[in-house]
Amino acid sequence: MEHGDHHHDHDDHSHLSEIELRVRALESILVEKGYVDPAAIDALVETYEVKVGPRNGARVIAKAWADPAYREWLRTDATAAIASLGFIGRQGEHMVAVENTPGEHNMVVCTLCSCYPWPVLGLPPVWYKSAPYRSRAVLDPRGVLAEFGVRLPETTRIRVWDSTAEVRYLVVPMRPEGTEGMSEEALADLVTRDSMIGTGLARQPEAVR
């Protein structure tokens, strides 16, 4: 883990930004008072930097593509279907999977903060939490998709899910053509983070060969 260069020059903080100093001061007060164990912070950070990420969600999607019974389970009880693969807990307590079809494309946003399904996608990218995406995803989703390079047929309806409660949404992208007979592992390589947010599509098999 990258720790920066601040451990060996305690006397000169002039190179640190205001927010770096502010967060450092906050941590030192909370640690000094015994409210926070710095090793717990390390463990939290390591979890989301190393152990959790969109490969988890890609496994869910690949299994749904390959296994009709699993797909049906994901449709009717996504929380349990996802938990069966070991992806559980914080910010994924109440999951709903929404499936893209030729007629309708799903896209997820949290206009009010940064709600995002951590166990399957990891922590959200900066753009997901930023004002440009949060403001326009509900007003002009087709324009937002164009910024991501996604151009859908004009007849494809767009359905935006604003995560205003503790329910977390996972988009099931359409399975690309020409992937019949591919293993779940190979299918998972076609599933991008953005395709599970709805700001992207699954990759074509040629793209990963």
Added chain:
Amino acid sequence: MNGAQDLGGMMGFGPIAIEQDEPWFHAEWERRAFGLTLAMGATGSWTIDMSRHARESLPPAEYLTSRYYEIWAKGVEKLVVAVGLVSAEELTQGRSLADPAPIKRVLKAEEVPAVLARGGPAERPIDQPARFAVGDRIRTRTMHPQGHTRLPRYARGKTGVVELVHGGHVFPDTNAHGQGEQPQWLYTICFSGRELWGDQADPTIRVSIDAWESYLEPA
């Protein structure tokens, strides 16, 4: 509250800054701010709804010019002072000046996997039957509470259809203010783009929110 967090439908923020191969954190202070927020959340000193309200209570100009983990760090600062764990003077001076206050629990590193796996489920048993069923037409209330709410401005006073019924969920509007969980039925409500944005809106668009029962009335 009608704070800067309520961004749906605003204009003028420019293009979406998409970063290829984005790292999980962009600086060490972001790692610490993230970890501190979760570690302090695990002490049980406040609820997730109180956290969200602390962040959205930042003055709009400050909210909109702060990086996201900066908003989180500022939220923790407000909360530790609000619940009496740290004094404003200690934050200013950057060091502890008094004995610690009692705290419910302290998260240990070895407990992290279990605590994250447990998460914070928001579903609760609820006695009364659901007022609405899938397919019902509803209208969202027009309201502008001073405190926390999860009904975005763009979806107030709008007619939509109940699409999902999620069960009883903790009500953020009370839980953010120490008034208890007071669980209510939670629904997914779907609106047409034209209902939300007017006749010029793209007719192929639908938008849903998740809304607690008291946000809704029959249409």
